[in-house]
Every structure is written in structure tokens, then in C-alpha cells.
Amino acid sequence: xMSDRFDSLLGQGLAILFALGLGALVILTVDxxxxxxxxxxxxxxxxxxxxxxxxxxxxxxxxxxxxxACISFRxxxxxxxxxxxxxxxxxxxxxxxxxxxxPPILHMLLAMSAAVIAGMAWIAIPAFFRARYKTNEVxxxxxxxxxxxxxxxxxxxxxxxxxxxxxxxxPIFESAYLPELFSFSRLNWGLIIGLALAIGVYLFFTRTxxxxxxxxxxxxxxxxxxxxxxxxxxxxxxxxxxxxVGGLAGGVEALGVHHRxxxxxxxxxxxxxxxxxxxxxxxxxxxxxxALFFGALRSGSLLLEVDTTASREIITVIQALIILAVSAQxxxxxxxxxxxxxxxxxxx
Amino acid sequence: MxxxxxxxxxxxxxxxxxxxxxxxxxxxxxxxxTKAGIFNIGLEGQMLVGAFFAVIGTIAxxxxxxxxxxxxxxxxxxxxxxxxxxxxxKANEVVVGLALNILAGGLTVSLMKxxxxxxxxxxxxxxxxxxxxxxxxxxxxxxxxxxxxxxxxLVYAAFILVPVLILFYNRSRLGLYIRVVGEKPEAAEALGxxxxxxxxxxSLLCGLLAGLAGxxxxxxxxxxxxxxxxxxxxxxxxxxxxxxxxxPLKILLGCLLFGFSDALSLRxxxxxxxxxxxxxxxxxxxxxxxxxxSYRSRPRLIQETLASMGRVLSVKSNTIKPATATDASKx
Numbered sequence: 001x002m003s004d005r006f007d008s009l010l011g012q013g014l015a016i017l018f019a020l021g022l023g024a025l026v027i028l029t030v031d032x033x034x035x036x037x038x039x040x041x042x043x044x045x046x047x048x049x050x051x052x053x054x055x056x057x058x059x060x061x062x063x064x065x066x067x068x069a070c071i072s073f074r075x076x077x078x079x080x081x082x083x084x085x086x087x088x089x090x091x092x093x094x095x096x097x098x099x100x101x102x103p104p105i106l107h108m109l110l111a112m113s114a115a116v117i118a119g120m121a122w123i124a125i126p127a128f129f130r131a132r133y134k135t136n137e138v139x140x141x142x143x144x145x146x147x148x149x150x151x152x153x154x155x156x157x158x159x160x161x162x163x164x165x166x167x168x169x170x171p172i173f174e175s176a177y178l179p180e181l182f183s184f185s186r187l188n189w190g191l192i193i194g195l196a197l198a199i200g201v202y203l204f205f206t207r208t209x210x211x212x213x214x215x216x217x218x219x220x221x222x223x224x225x226x227x228x229x230x231x232x233x234x235x236x237x238x239x240x241x242x243x244x245v246g247g248l249a250g251g252v253e254a255l256g257v258h259h260r261x262x263x264x265x266x267x268x269x270x271x272x273x274x275x276x277x278x279x280x281x282x283x284x285x286x287x288x289x290x291a292l293f294f295g296a297l298r299s300g301s302l303l304l305e306v307d308t309t310a311s312r313e314i315i316t317v318i319q320a321l322i323i324l325a326v327s328a329q330x331x332x333x334x335x336x337x338x339x340x341x342x343x344x345x346x347x348x
Numbered sequence: 349m350x351x352x353x354x355x356x357x358x359x360x361x362x363x364x365x366x367x368x369x370x371x372x373x374x375x376x377x378x379x380x381x382t383k384a385g386i387f388n389i390g391l392e393g394q395m396l397v398g399a400f401f402a403v404i405g406t407i408a409x410x411x412x413x414x415x416x417x418x419x420x421x422x423x424x425x426x427x428x429x430x431x432x433x434x435x436x437x438k439a440n441e442v443v444v445g446l447a448l449n450i451l452a453g454g455l456t457v458s459l460m461k462x463x464x465x466x467x468x469x470x471x472x473x474x475x476x477x478x479x480x481x482x483x484x485x486x487x488x489x490x491x492x493x494x495x496x497x498x499x500x501x502l503v504y505a506a507f508i509l510v511p512v513l514i515l516f517y518n519r520s521r522l523g524l525y526i527r528v529v530g531e532k533p534e535a536a537e538a539l540g541x542x543x544x545x546x547x548x549x550x551s552l553l554c555g556l557l558a559g560l561a562g563x564x565x566x567x568x569x570x571x572x573x574x575x576x577x578x579x580x581x582x583x584x585x586x587x588x589x590x591x592x593x594x595x596p597l598k599i600l601l602g603c604l605l606f607g608f609s610d611a612l613s614l615r616x617x618x619x620x621x622x623x624x625x626x627x628x629x630x631x632x633x634x635x636x637x638x639x640x641x642s643y644r645s646r647p648r649l650i651q652e653t654l655a656s657m658g659r660v661l662s663v664k665s666n667t668i669k670p671a672t673a674t675d676a677s678k679x
Contacts (some may be wrong), residue, residue, distance in 0.1 A: 026455070030462035078442055125639070135642035136590055138389060138442055142583050143638075146631045154624035271450065278443055311461035316454030323447040324429070327439040 011071070012279075012326060019321035026317050032310045041315075044303030045296035053185035054302075057257065059295030060187075061086070061249050061266060063194040065273020066287040067201055068245035070083045073282035074205055075238035076218035081123060081141025082246040083270025084148030087226070088122040089115035089250025091152040094261040097162070097172025097254065108174040112251045119247015120240050122148060127239035137239065145270070153263050168262035178256035190252035194291075197245065198284040205284070214238055246270065268316075272298070275319055280328060294319065358491050360611055365377025365495070367614075368607025369503040370395075370565045375592075375599045376429065376509050377557025377584035379454055382594030383517065385530035389431050389445035391558050393452030393647055398423040398562020400456040403573040404463070412478045412567050416502075419566070420559035426452065427555025435547045449582075455592035469574040477571035478502065478564075500568035502560060507555070513596040526550055530594075558582070580631060587634040591641035609633040 024034035064215050065082045072079035093115035102110065120337045126144060140251030162322045178188045205211040217224040217234055225231050227331035253266050279293075297319070301312035374395050382389040383620050398419040405418025426448055433439040481499040481504065517523040528536045529546040536543055561581075566573050584606060592598035613629040 026458070080446065129639050129642060133642040135638060136387075139583060139587050139590060140635060140638055142389075143580065143587060143635050146580050147628050147635070150624045150628040150631075154622050154628075158622045158624065204574055274446070275450070309462070311458050311467065313454040313457040313461070316450055317458060320447045320451035320454060323445065324433060324451070327443045327447065328433050328437045339476050 003206060014246045015325040015328070016060060016322050019318065019325040021319045022325075023314070023318035026321075027310060027314060030314070032308050036308060037310055037314070040304050040307045041297065041300030044300035044307075047303075050184055051299065053182060053187045055186045055292070055296045055299040056191055057185065057295075058298040059292050060190045060194050060256075061253050061269040062276055062294050062298075063288060063291035064190070064197065064245060064249035064252060064273045065270050066276035066291050067194070067197050067273075067284050068242045068249065069274045069277035070280070070282050070284045070287055071201060071245060072242040073277060074211075074218050075235065076221060077100070077235065077239060077242075078138045079123065079141055079239060079242040079246070080101050080138055080268075080274060081126065081144045081148075082242075082249070082273055083266075083268070084141070084145035085119040085243045085246030086250035086253070086266055086270050087145075087152045088118040089149045089247030090258075090265050091155060091169075091250070091256040091261050092118035092247075093176075093251035093254040094169055094172055097176035097259075098160075098170045101173055102175060104175040108178060108255060109175065111172070111176045111255055112248065115247045115251025115254070116244045117247070119243045119250065121243075122247070123239055123243030127243070130239060131236035152261065152265070156261055156263065161258075164271055166262070168260050171260045172255065175251045175258065176255055178252065180256075186257050188252075188256035190256040193248075193252060195288065197248075198288050202284040249273070272319070275323055278323055358494060360615065361495055363614065364504065364604065364607045365499065365507075366607075367571065367610040368603050369499075369506045370561050370569055371581045371585055371588075371606055372506040372559035372600065372603040373502065373509070373564060374558050374582055375588050376506070376513055376596060377561065378585050379513060379592075379596060379599055380550040380553040380557075382527065382589045384526045384547050385533065386547060386549070386550065387441050387445075388430070389442055389583070389586055390426065390448040391526060391554070392578055392580070393445075393449035394423040394426045394555055394558035395562040395565065395578040395582050396449075396452045396456055396576065397426055398559035399566035399577055400459070400562075400573055402559075402563035402566045403475060404459075405412050406567060407470075407473045407475055410474060410476075415567060416560065416563040419563035420556055421568070423559025423562060424552060424555040427551050427558070430555075431548045431551035435544055437552070443467040453576060456573075460573070460575070467575065469572055475571060477567045500564070501510045502564035502568050505560065506564075507600075510596045510600045517596070522546075522549070556634060557623040560600045566593035584630065584634045587638045591637060594633035602609055605637070606630055608632060625671055 027034045027037050044051060046052055062348075065086060068082050068085070069079060093111040096111040096114040097107070100107065116249060122144065123141065126135070126137055126140035128141065130137040156169050157167050160169045162168055178190055180186060180188045181191070203211075205215055213224065213227075213229050214234065216227065217231060217238075221231060224234075249269065250266070253269070254261060258265065273291070276290040276294050277287050279290040297315040298312075301315045304310055304314070305312050353581050374391050377394075377621035378388055378391050400419075402412075402415045402419030404415075406412045406415030408418075409415065430444055430448055433444045434441045457467060460470060464470055464473070478500040480500055483493070489496075515523075517527060524550075525536070525541050526548050528539065529541060529543050529550075533543055536546070562578065565577060565581075570577075585603075588599055588602035588606070592602050610630050613626045616629075617623050617626045
């Protein structure tokens with residue numbers, strides 16, 4: 001068992017190295033030195049306490065989105081619409097934040113609940129159709145992303161735009177802020193929420209019978225059905241839970257970081273979360289580390305754009321290469337060990 | 349009434365044909381993989397690299413036709429990686445498709461910045477689009493002539509491909525093989541068809557058309573490249589493929605519906621409706637189509653489930669038989 005896990009980590013590590021090698025090649029083709037890019041990335045991500053805090057700040061939404069993805073992967077489902085749930089959650093948390101004036105902690109909790117409800121509402125229809133009619137959730141949640149981004153932009157600019165210039169909503173009241181952890185950074189309680197959630201979700205899947213039922217469904221839906229699990233209900237609930245966490249990610253960004261909602265509110269955090277969860281093989285604890293890895297890449301890439309000619313999208317390329325390499329190597333290993341595991345949809 | 353007249357006229361039909369073409373091309377590409385039993389969510393990325401390299405190729409060579417070739421080559425490369433991972437390595441097709449989409453997005457922006465030093469969009473630099481085709485003697489046909497003439501070549505290609513693909517699936521050997529591999533892989537194996545080879549061929553044919561779709565987007569539909577310019581068309585195509593089951597005629601109908609909603613929404617913008625809401629219309633149409641048709645297909649789903657259960661039971665009772673049974677059905 002232990003050596004199995006070690007093998008898997010070793011394979012994963014080799015796949016990442018392979019992808020980084022390919023990434024270096026890509027960097028060479030855009031006329032930059034891979035070494036310089038690496039040093040700049042590391043410096044940008046960990047060069048000072050402020051930068052470390054910046055990395056953690058980027059890690060937080062990726063982690064929470066990653067947990068949302070983990071929940072759906074465990075159930076054998078693909079919620080690729082986390083980006084959309086994040087936008088919806090972020091907007092409605094902001095709306096509660098600037099529309100009402102309430103006592104401090106209560107206000108924050110209410111705004112956060114709005115985010116969670118918005119996330120659930122946004123996945124409710126795709127979840128219903130997936131549960132009842134097996135409508136492909138990958139496509140429906142991806143398409144819903146585009147709609148969410150456009151609708152929140154509409155609400156921000158056509159309905160709630162702050163008077164005077166910029167394309168953003170009014171700022172939220174301070175009573176709705178998520179408290180910051182340090183004075184020198186916008187890093188906030190969102191990180192603690194994310195870590196607690198990762199541990200909670202991990203315990204749910206490994207220690208409770210309900211969590212086991214979800215994992216069972218993900219591993220083999222037919223068996224789960226024979227075992228007496230109401231698949232329709234469970235599919236619906238798993239997707240709703242995943243959407244709730246996606247919405248929460250938006251709430252954390254709105255109440256902890258931006259304190260308002262604007263166009264391009266959270267560029268790609270939802271997709272990064274999906275990738276982080278894939279790389280961690282749907283394990284919430286593993287997602288903490290993969291999210292940190294991607295958070296560091298993102299944070300480092302900010303300096304990359306300043307100090308080198310490479311663009312920050314180069315890290316997107318590296319992320320994609322890693323996933324491709326890992327997706328291939330996991331199947332090679334699985335083919336070698338046993339062929340029956342091929343049914344597990346949430347594995348690669 | 350006046351509003352209706354402003355919305356519905358011959359130029360709306362022309363706009364519909366224009367907006368239908370790119371999504372029709374990419375959806376017809378996806379029909380190859382759908383028919384071969386592969387769920388290909390990577391259409392979006394293939395289309396995007398197709399568009400980008402079509403622009404690069406045109407700027408480098410000065411010829412939009414060579415540009416189209418470059419775009420197709422780039423999309424084929426992505427399709428080959430997809431096939432390699434999904435068919436040979438049996439990696440999860442959703443994961444690979446999504447990763448390739450992300451790769452395409454990152455790569456095009458990175459290269460754009462490296463080559464042109466800008467982000468956002470590429471135009472100018474000697475970029476020329478494909479020439480519009482004026483059909484001869486259409487003047488005599490009045491409004492109909494107006495409707496069918498003056499598009500760029502890939503628009504005609506898209507619509508001509510519909511009957512071509514219908515014939516391909518029903519009359520050609522390769523088309524039949526693709527369908528057998530998708531519908532009954534075990535029968536294909538018994539017939540001695542290489543599933544791997546057929547799936548590779550389908551993926552590459554898909555890449556070919558997705559590349560053409562991208563090239564059309566950048567050199568016919570517009571004459572520029574913008575960041576993420578495929579803007580979800582690949583995903584809408586996948587939605588159409590799901591409810592059309594990859595049949596060319598149903599794909600055409602689905603794509604016309606999109607083209608129409610796209611063209612209509614562009615008009616609504618002139619009536620002063622917020623562009624954000626207007627831009628959401630095609631995605632909403634895709635979602636509603638996906639949901640509505642999956643609701644309708646419910647009885648069929650149940651039938652299929654019963655049929656497949658029956659098959660499983662009968663196969664279990666005489667496990668040796670299938671090979672001979674499929675031999676009999678050989679054309």
C-alpha cells in the first residue's frame with residue numbers, strides 16, 4: 001500500500017518533470033532563457049514575505065475551486081462550471097455587501113451565504129438534468145460559464161455601476177469584509193476557510209458512510225445502484241455541493257480581496273482549480289499542495305511579465321502540459337497494474 | 349411591425365449563413381469523433397490554434413490559402429496529440445480535451461506576445477483574408493442570387509460538406525467502419541477492423557475540419573486574430589453533437605439555429621439591448637437545446653438501456669456466439 005502510493009508520487013513527479021522540460025522548450029521558442037524564467041518565477045512567488053503572502057493569496061481561490069472540483073470528481077462527475085459559480089457567488093456576495101448595512105460579523109456571514117446559494121443556484125439546472133436525464137454535465141456547465149460571466153457583467157455595468165467612471169459595483173461596507181491575516185497583505189481568512197474545507201471534505205470522503213457512498217458511485221455507478229444508493233438524488237446533491245463550494249470561492253474573493261465586483265473579476269481561478277484537483281487525483285489534501293504550486297506559478301508570473309519578455313500565459317501552457325503528461329502516465333501505470341480500474345471516471 | 353421588418357429580412361438570412369458557417373465546420377469535424385465513439389471536448393482548442401496559425405501563415409507567406417494550410421496543420425497537430433493520449437494511452441478524453449483547450453489558449457497568447465509584442469488582437473501586418481466568391485449569373489436570380497453569392501470559399505465548403513458527409517457515412521467503407529467502431533466496437537473487432545486506426549483517422553479528420561473552421565473564423569468571417577476568438581463555438585458544437593448524435597443533417601439544423609440566434613442577437617444590439625445580454629443568447633440557446641432534447645430523448649434512453657440489458661443477458665447465455673453472429677451481418 002505504502003509503496004503503491006510512493007510509486008504513484010514518483011510517477012506523478014516524473015510526469016511533472018517531463019512537462020516542465022517541454023515547457024522549457026516552449027519558453028525557448030519564444031526567445032527567453034528557461035533558467036531566467038524559472039528564477040524569476042521563484043523570486044516572484046517566494047522572494048519576500050509580501051510575495052509569499054501574494055502567493056498564498058492566489059492559492060486561496062484555486063484551493064477552494066479545487067475542492068469544489070474534487071467533490072464532483074469523487075462522484076464520477078465533471079463540474080467544469082466552477083468559474084461560472086465563482087462569478088455568480090462573487091457578484092451576489094458583493095450585492096449583499098453593498099446593499100445592506102448590518103452588524104459586522106453577521107453581515108459577512110450573510111454575504112457569504114449569498115455566495116454559496118448563488119453557486120448552488122447556478123449549477124442547479126445542469127445538476128437536475130444530469131441527475132434525471134443524464135444530460136452531459138461537462139458541456140452544460142462549460143456553456144453556463146459564458147452565460148455567468150456575461151450576466152454578472154451586465155448586472156455590474158448596466159444595473160449597479162458605481163457612479164463616476166469605472167466599470168465596477170460600489171464597494172462593500174467594511175462590516176462585510178473577511179478579516180485580513182497580516183497587516184502587509186490582503187491575505188485573509190479565506191485561506192483558513194480553504195484549508196479547513198480541504199480537511200473537512202477529506203474526512204467526509206474517508207470517514208463517513210455518505211462520503212463512501214459518493215466515492216463508490218464515482219468508482220462504479222452500476223455497483224453503487226445495486227448497493228441501494230439512489231443515484232439520481234446523489235448525483236444531484238454532489239453537483240449542488242460542488243457548486244456551493246464554487247460559489248463560496250467567489251464570496252471569498254469578493255469579501256476578502258476585491259471588496260467590490262468588476263469585469264474580469266477572477267480570471268481563470270475556476271479552471272486552475274479543476275486542474276489542481278485533477279493533478280491531485282481528486283484528493284482534497286493533495287489539492288492543497290497542487291493549488292499552492294499553481295498559486296506560486298500565478299504569483300511568480302506577475303513578475304515574469306515585468307522582468308522578462310515572456311508573457312504570463314506561459315504558465316498556462318506549463319499547466320496544460322503537466323496535465324497531459326500526468327493523464328498519460330497514470331493510464332500507463334494503471335494498465336500495468338490492473339485493467340478493471342478503467343471504469344473509474346474520476347481518475348484520469 | 350416596423351421593428352419586425354427591421355429584424356427579419358434578406359440580410360438576416362445572409363447574416364445567418366455567415367454566422368452558421370464556422371460552427372457548422374467545427375461541428376461537422378466533431379461528427380467524425382462522435383460517430384467513432386469519442387467524446388471530443390477539445391474542438392474549441394483545435395479551432396483556436398487553427399485561427400491563430402492561419403493568421404501567422406498568411407502574414408508569413410502573403411497568401412491566405414497557405415495560411416489556411418498552416419491553420420489546418422496546427423489543428424491536426426493538436427488532434428494527433430489528442431488521439432495519441434486518448435486512443436493509444438487510453439487517457440480520459442474529458443481531461444485531455446480540456447487540457448488541450450487550455451494549452452491552445454495559453455500557447456496562442458504567449459506566441460502572440462512573443463511575435464508581435466502585443467496581446468489582444470492581431471490585424472494589419474499585411475494580413476489579407478480569403479477572397480469572396482461572386483457566383484456568375486446570379487444577377488438574374490434576384491433575391492435568391494443575393495442570398496447565395498458573395499461569401500468566402502469556406503462558407504460554401506461548410507454547406508457542401510453536409511451532403512458529402514451524409515454520403516460518406518452511408519456509402520463509403522471508411523464511413524461505415526467509423527460508425528461500426530462507434531456503435532459496436534466489439535463487432536468491429538470481430539470484423540477485423542482496427543479500432544485504434546479508425547479512431548486515429550476520425551480524430552485527424554475532425555482536426556482537419558476544426559482547423560478549417562478556425563481558419564475561416566480568422567480569414568473569412570473576420571480578417572484578424574483575437575485572444576480566445578473561438579469564444580465557445582467549439583463547446584456549442586459539442587452540445588449540437590450530443591443532441592444530433594453526429595448526424596450531418598441534424599448538425600446542419602442545429603447549426604442553423606445557432607447561426608440564426610447569433611445573427612438575430614447582433615441585430616437586437618442595434619435596438620439598444622445591452623450587448624452583454626445579447627452576447628449570452630447563443631450560449632443560452634445551446635443550453636436550452638441541450639436540456640430540451642435530453643428531456644425528449646428520455647423514452648429512447650430507457651429503450652436503449654433495456655435493449656443493452658437484454659443484450660448483456662443474451663450474450664451471457666451463449667458467450668461463444670457473438671463472433672459468428674457478427675460474421676453473418678458482414679456487408
